[in-house]
Amino acid sequence: MYNIAEAGRKFVRPAQGWASWSLRLPQNQSESPSIRATLALLVVLCILPISLVAGLLLVNYYKHEQRQLSISVLNQAQSLMLAVDREFAATQAALQALSTSHRLATGDLEGFHNRAEEVLENVQADSIVVVDPSGQLLLSTHLPYGAPLPKLKDRTLLNQILETGKPGVSNLFTGPIVNRPIFTVGVPVKIANTTAYSLNATFTSKQIMAVLQAHGFPDSWRVVVMDSTGHIVARSRDLDKFLGKSVTPDLIDHMRQSNDDSFDSVTLDGVPVLTAFSASPVSHWCVAVGIPKAELTAGLRHTLLRLVFGTAAALGIGLWLAWFVGGRVARSITGLMQPAIELVSGEKLEIPPLHFKEANAMRSALLQASELLQQSRHDAHHDGLTGLPNRTLFHYSVAQQLALCQRNNKELCILFIDLDGFKAVNDTLGHAAGDQLLREVSQRMTRACRESDISARLGGDEFAVALIHSDLEHSRVFATQLVELISQPYMLGGCRAEVSASIGIAHFPSTATDVDTLLAKADHAMYQAKSTGKRRVCLAS
Numbered sequence: 001m002y003n004i005a006e007a008g009r010k011f012v013r014p015a016q017g018w019a020s021w022s023l024r025l026p027q028n029q030s031e032s033p034s035i036r037a038t039l040a041l042l043v044v045l046c047i048l049p050i051s052l053v054a055g056l057l058l059v060n061y062y063k064h065e066q067r068q069l070s071i072s073v074l075n076q077a078q079s080l081m082l083a084v085d086r087e088f089a090a091t092q093a094a095l096q097a098l099s100t101s102h103r104l105a106t107g108d109l110e111g112f113h114n115r116a117e118e119v120l121e122n123v124q125a126d127s128i129v130v131v132d133p134s135g136q137l138l139l140s141t142h143l144p145y146g147a148p149l150p151k152l153k154d155r156t157l158l159n160q161i162l163e164t165g166k167p168g169v170s171n172l173f174t175g176p177i178v179n180r181p182i183f184t185v186g187v188p189v190k191i192a193n194t195t196a197y198s199l200n201a202t203f204t205s206k207q208i209m210a211v212l213q214a215h216g217f218p219d220s221w222r223v224v225v226m227d228s229t230g231h232i233v234a235r236s237r238d239l240d241k242f243l244g245k246s247v248t249p250d251l252i253d254h255m256r257q258s259n260d261d262s263f264d265s266v267t268l269d270g271v272p273v274l275t276a277f278s279a280s281p282v283s284h285w286c287v288a289v290g291i292p293k294a295e296l297t298a299g300l301r302h303t304l305l306r307l308v309f310g311t312a313a314a315l316g317i318g319l320w321l322a323w324f325v326g327g328r329v330a331r332s333i334t335g336l337m338q339p340a341i342e343l344v345s346g347e348k349l350e351i352p353p354l355h356f357k358e359a360n361a362m363r364s365a366l367l368q369a370s371e372l373l374q375q376s377r378h379d380a381h382h383d384g385l386t387g388l389p390n391r392t393l394f395h396y397s398v399a400q401q402l403a404l405c406q407r408n409n410k411e412l413c414i415l416f417i418d419l420d421g422f423k424a425v426n427d428t429l430g431h432a433a434g435d436q437l438l439r440e441v442s443q444r445m446t447r448a449c450r451e452s453d454i455s456a457r458l459g460g461d462e463f464a465v466a467l468i469h470s471d472l473e474h475s476r477v478f479a480t481q482l483v484e485l486i487s488q489p490y491m492l493g494g495c496r497a498e499v500s501a502s503i504g505i506a507h508f509p510s511t512a513t514d515v516d517t518l519l520a521k522a523d524h525a526m527y528q529a530k531s532t533g534k535r536r537v538c539l540a541s
């Protein structure tokens, strides 16, 4: 079945069809970044600076915390140093009270030995000894009175007491009686305004360890109490290994420069620590507290690690969203490209609804443009009054059919129809009535034709019909019937009107083989019909 509307569309379509057209972007446009890449860049530009700022703030916060911590550690070192000094002061007070014993003044050393043993329990010292200015030990509560006693090897504290007449604390040394590291707290014993003896209490590291442990430092911290030469007297960890050993040279350096300070160092057992130390201006002993750096930075490392993971997760999700949303936006846009190209084909566009408001607005615009284009194409190839194909489309459609007939050895007849007496209708009933009559003639004609036939209005009161696969005889019969059909009266706005028709017929292939000649010959035959009396059919020769 011949579809004239389809023919109208194909009439302007390129040979390969619009779908075969591929989209060629200009060079500079194909190099522009894609929506996905732009969105991904946006995500990266949003997340990375925020994470960077968060990281910097964290590090700053950590540094501030470090400063606070080093102050706090310094305070703890000072507090321990004070506690040690208090122990020394308490011992000195007890010794000073004991030094006023009349037994000493009267030279009753045996009696004093007994008295010292009683006092020993209160001062919690290891022993009490009396030394004469030559350094000779006169008594020691370690041994029964009268037992032979050695002479002091290290006279430093004794000399200090003899010179200043004031109490003092020794450094760590190996006790001549107990033969292990001890230190002493000594006070002068004055008889007749002369320092006659030095009264000393000896201690092992046990007493200082007790003071250290009373402070309850965390197990991981390294806390040392050292004498004025930097030798370890007490240590929170591995005392047996480090007792009497010198602390690290950089700690000694710092101690020389200041009484209180904090700095980064490495302990004797090789642990990097933040060290805070405090030296006593009285005893010149020193306390150092070290917090392992790993412990200090663990929090920051954890938080930074979380930040890195958080950033990675945010980037991952952001990039996935950029990919997903970018893909949707891109698909919405590219989904409109092919319809935009096909728009010129004049075919009715089918575009499924898209994801985005703007893309849907574009889709509506394309659909509207497609409808308008279809309408204007239709208008360009159809007669506005009757809706029949016009001369151009008739010519194109018949040419196609002729080609098919030629290939299949089929016949085709063209009827050239001109109304008789139409002008009189216009003149008597008016132009509008004439228009209505033309419309009715076209309807009668269309109804009479087969669907495969092609009818057209060529202009004015001229029509044409192409009878496909129809021989001359059949066409002549049809044309005669058509003359009668058209000659039936018309009711135009309550008025009766009558016209008839003159028809010329040209036959393919006997009359001619091309559209123009067939039409011209049919036209000529129509004039013959007119000139021989109208309302009749004439065959072209």
Ligand SMILES: Nc1nc2c(ncn2[C@@H]2O[C@H](COP(=O)(O)OP(=O)(O)OP(=O)(O)O)[C@@H](O)[C@H]2O)c(=O)[nH]1
Pocket (backbone or CB within 6 Å): 385, 418, 419, 420, 421, 422, 423, 424, 426, 430, 431, 432, 433, 434, 435, 438, 459, 460, 461
């Ligand atoms: N109403 C109306 N009239 C038209 C239209 N186109 C052309 N005409 C008129 O149609 C008439 C055609 O002229 P003719 O073919 O000479 O008129 P006719 O009375 O049929 O003459 P014959 O063919 O000799 O019988 C003219 O008067 C045109 O003005 C149209 O679209 N509408």
